[in-house]
Amino acid sequence: MAMNELLDNITWHTLSGPHADFSIGTATIRRYAPGFSPILASADTEAPDLAALAPFCQSGEHLYCADWSGVVSAGWQLEAESRMFRMVWAGELPEDAHAAGMAPLTAEHGEQALALAKLTQPGPFGPRTIELGDYLGCFADGRLVAMAGERMQAGRYREISGVCTHPDYQARGMARRLMLALIRRQMQRGETPFLHVMCDNTTAHGLYQRMGFEDYSEVPVRVISRL
Known part of the structure; x- marks a missing residue:
């Protein structure tokens, strides 16, 4: 295909x-x-x-x-x-840089990850979403304050998802460093990173473009419910 x-x-x-x-x-x-x-x-x-x-x-x-x-x-x-924009990585292999306080997220972090997602609204997220791929987080005083992970995958494409930072810890580059660590892992596995960002989120869209992502397409996204 x-x-x-x-x-x-x-x-x-x-x-x-x-x-x-x-x-x-x-x-x-x-x-x-x-x-x-x-x-x-x-x-x-x-x-x-x-x-x-x-x-x-x-x-x-x-x-x-x-x-x-x-x-x-x-x-x-x-x-x-x-x-939303569907964006695909077009950059070079990121350097191997360790973010202070960065650690893998496991099932024991599920509640904290869900709470952070509910607070920051990075997109649809559930208590078991972190089981879908590698998730990394930054912690402060034992509290999860930033995270990024992997969700969808098909062929060589692997999604970067769940990117968010607690409001008290924004503008410190935490989420960006987490994303670059995941992108490096994906590229070393022979995968091509991609992500989604809402069209009206111009700040995030611009950041992702500067990081090395390019727009692939602009697609509709809906929320529906069964009556």
Whole structure:
């Protein structure tokens, strides 16, 4: 499969491929299992079969979906709609630099990671999201104050996700150093890093461009719920 075909529906190729064991659904539409990031994807981005996914969702549960902007079928409600950039790494291999206080995140850090994500809203996040790949965090006095990790993957593409910093510790470069450490790991594994950033988040978008990411596409992103 061509690389651009993977990127054009990266969530589906993730949920139906490497993350099939972390997801539930059918042969044409899937979602991350409860506890992971509440994201769905469909093989057909023009007309996802939401009726087939309904048995795997709770009434009122909010689910995120990218790459689809068609009519929302009966039994579902559109809660929010926006756009985001899908960016792909085009830079050199980052230097091996250790960030002060940096450490791997494990299951024991799940509650702290979820609390930080709820506070800073880096995107859809669940208590088990850190199980989807390598997650790194910076700690201050034993408290998690910044993190970045890996989520979706398909082919050679691996997503950088969950990037956030506690408001009291921003503007110190923590998240950037965590991201560069992950990018270095990915490139050494022969992977190509990519990420998503909301189009209206001009500060983060500019930072990622300066780091070495390039825009691949601008895609719709929605939040829907089952009635």
